[in-house]
Amino acid sequence: MTDACLTFRDLTLGYGSHPAVHHLNGVVRKGSLTAIVGANGSGKSTLMKGVVGVLKPMAGTAVKAGGARIAYLPQQSELDRTFPARVVDLVSLGLWPKRGLLGRFTADDRHAVSRALAAVGLEGFEKRGIDTLSGGQLQRALFARVLVQDAEIILLDEPFNAIDAKTVVDLVALIKRWHGENRTVMVAVHDLDLVRAHFPETLLLARRPVAWGLTAETLKPDNMLKARRFEEAWLDDAPWCETDEHAHGDGHDHAHDHHSKVA
């Protein structure tokens, strides 16, 4: 058995009393490359926030292997593009895990930033203001920041949204390079052709795990149909979840919809 890098035990994440990711169990192996697939509102971003720790679980746990660092690329909307910063400033944020609040940036650090910019095809962009970048260029810069973070676990939340085809090809190549370096990579993706072509494993979400395993298996038509039938909106009067088959870590109750038409 290969090492577990992330272990989910009955993980339930959500907002208010409503779960957005419901009773997720399973292991993400070290060095695996997993696509997270599902409609908008199916819990992909929520799961990533739970893994990173910016969202506390309502029940269950998400445990990462000891000492593993996480690089997390949220969806672009979280970034203030009007902030007066240069590309090099944005990418240098990736040095935080290494240098923290007060550590000085060394010549090596600056080289690492330059190499990362070169790797994403942004040589010569160091001194450009981030407000002058196109959507694709900004995404390349954010990938450079992930490179600089040099983390064991890499989480990318819908990195290909509104990105042109050539940039997608380049960024997928980077993801494969990370996979080759035995890093654990999870990527939320909408393009199923892309998933089938490049991602060995897939987790299919519909506010709860529908299927998880080899991509070809997971994306079989019956699984896709199950996922499509989920109730995107939560029900205000959904009964409380008190399942016997799931051992709750802290006995935390949470509403979920049992009205889902899923078989």
Added chain:
Amino acid sequence: MIYDYLVAPFVEFGFMQRALAGSLMLSAGACPVGVFLMLRRMSLAGDAMAHAILPGAAAGFLLYGLEILPMTIGGLIAGVIVALGAGAVSRFTIQKEDASMAAFYLISLALGVLIVSLRGSSVDLMHVLFGTVLALNDEALTLIATIAGTTLLLLAVFWRALVAECLDPLFLRSVSRLGTPVHFIFLGLVVLNLVGGFQALGTLLSVGLMMLPAAAARFWTTRVEPMCALALAIGFASCVAGLLMSYHYSLPSGPAIILSAGVVYLASILAGPRGLLRSRVRHQRHRTA
């Protein structure tokens, strides 16, 4: 001639030296804080906080008269309560900071006016609202120096976190737990500098020295560090110019300083590289790439 006009007032009169020292030290702390306030789209929050410290300062004034320490401590307490309350509501509930800040400062302002009206006269109110930069005593100067020093030290220590929190808050939360503490430390610095300014400029005008140089600097540069340096320079220049005008033309010093900064702001809108005129200029020629 130039010496008589620009230098002599500061050389010959002790009160002018004190006013200059006090206002320059105020600028040193307030101007960089203003830059971050502006970049976080909280420019009006500074104004709100200036109103919020009124009841504390007024309570100190009512109990101990025109004494700096009680008024400062009172102002600090009121400011911290409003900053923490508004900050907590915006961070932990659905309400955004503009609404929670407005709610808290309005309550605070009403309390302040109520307290002043309990015993004070309109002259007292004028003191609290508009300050007296030409009558700074040793106590006030020491306080302002302490506040400026604390501000610059904390800004230097938390600089990287403050920039990250403004630029990409979710990223900061993913690599560090400093996001929330830095937000509150920053709000604390805003309160501290407004309180420091109210002896000299009054509660209403102290926010001017914080925001106007920052807003002006935004038109000239595209990076944070030079923006802070430029805001400082504009703040210093406004203090010198304001005090000189106050001296030569018998104008009230606080408004003269803020109006000087206002002139720089208006000029920056027009002339700055990112201002009105330069960004409207149609380029006759264009490059190949």
